[in-house]
Amino acid sequence: MKWITAWRRRPWAGYAVVLAALAIIGVAYAGVSPRTDQAQASDAAASQQDVAKGKALFNQACSSCHGANAEGTKNAPSLLGVGAASVDFQVSTGRMPAMNLGAQVPRKKPIFNEEQTRQLAAYIASLGGGPGVPSKDQVNPDTGDAAMGGKLFRANCAQCHNFAGSGGALTGGKYAPPLDKATPRQIYEAMITGPQAMPVFNDTTVTPEQKRAIIAYVTQTRAEPNPGGSGLGRVGPVAEGLVGWLVGIGLMVVAAVWLTAKKPKKKQQND
């Protein structure tokens, strides 16, 4: 263990330890924090078979909270009339079935696959009412007017989801999630159904064409490069200022300490 003792007495050992600790924490966090795969789905029409299979899945995974006939319990809302879009959004983003009932149900890896999601949606839709799952064309970002979408996004979405779709905090532990993983279809479904604390933007207020424009804006913003290097979560001047001050001034302090430290390894003539 002699080498450790020798090593840690070196002048730069302290800096090295701090850097190594930061790196380890960063890597560990990146490894531990949850990742979700994007759910892809087709827009096949619901058949009687789907409804029956969906009902079976519902009884198995959802009825304990939402009630045997989706009428809702004191733990979970009624699903009568919420429509296929709502089911598709909640299940394909992994929010439902929920693990536990906190302030907000987080996005996670979906439990049901594409086909099962469609069957569940078909069953809930068969109970009546509610918006359906949008078609591929309706959510195609390539045909949306991103400039107009940007206007609408900044006026109606950016206050919670941030100007670059990075999300933000709400009250009582709730939050507006970042939009970086949402698929075009999920964005559309979120607008039309208003999941959790999110308000509703129905088709007569924000038309399907305008919704497509918003989707185009969100997906194009996501693809934009960060001209300044790292986007720092794209949360704006707070993160940028923090890094500027901590890293910038930190480096200057280190440089100043180095410049003014006593000259090393020189001996006096008469020693």
Next chain:
Amino acid sequence: MTDNNENSDVTPEEEGRVPKRVIGTPPSVGTQELLPREEPGEGGSGYVLDEKKARSAERVAAFFFTLTFLASIAFIFFYAVWPGHVGNIQRATRSNYTLGIALTLIFLGLAVGMTIWVRHLVTTKEIVQERHAISSTAEDREAFNEFFQKGAQESGLIQRKLLRRTLLLASAPLGLLPLVLLRDLGPLPEKKLRHTKWKSGTRLVVDGTGQPLKATDFNSPGGIITVVPEGAENNLDEIATSAVLLLNLPVDQLKIKKGRENWNVGGIVAYSKICTHVGCPAALYEQTTHHILCPCHQSTFDALDSAKVIFGPAARPLPQLPIGVDSEGYLIATSDFKEPVGPSFWERGRPKA
């Protein structure tokens, strides 16, 4: 160390090292001495270097100087090959990166190389400069005091009271002149802060698209949209005061204030989007709690209860815009806001200001 605190007995050898004093500069007292005074030893007066370490330090410094050289070549190369002003924004970004990194390496290499040079290879001894008191010497202060007293006596300022007092009188208003000039800052906003573009019959149009809204279109519970007065869709100055948050609230939960019975259309209510604290757009609406949150300082308003403040620094509720529907079913304002929108201002409480 030779004793050099006394300026009077300068030894002949020191005479040569101390430059001749120029008139007006302070005397070179020992405490301000910058050069180390030490008898030169056998190998000179500086440090002695360990030749092996010195050579490796030299190599490191040389490496950094070479880095600067290479980075300079790279800078010129990148400038010639990828000029940032030609082509698209991606090209400009790449140009900024390459030129910026090259320039960083140029100056960093020079600075690091020189620092290593100074720290490891220069044999001049470190100089310790003693700090001394900032105040003048006792003699100087005495002399100044004497001079000042003498001047006061000879000018007659002490004996001639009338002269002294009128002089003070003359200079007193002089200090007030800048304050008087401040009055010219302005003009005052007059009534602009009390009125917005909304008036009876103005249609509510969606911000961004300019499309008017029917009450039957805006019919989803938990709906929200930002609206502006028709005719002011592209006028940012007007939108800055007239932006309105339109909400579709459950009508049975709505606590309607007295006098505001006709201000909503079946649960559709309109609140000013401008926070009454410092004017941020307060528009974070949670449809589960019906709270409107301001992102700047977390002021929270209860949309069900006339946007009453329930948390945060805002002092007043968000002003409510009275709305109705016109003959075609479109949502309209039935008057302007009944109170000034946005943050407080000095004359806000004065009714006729």
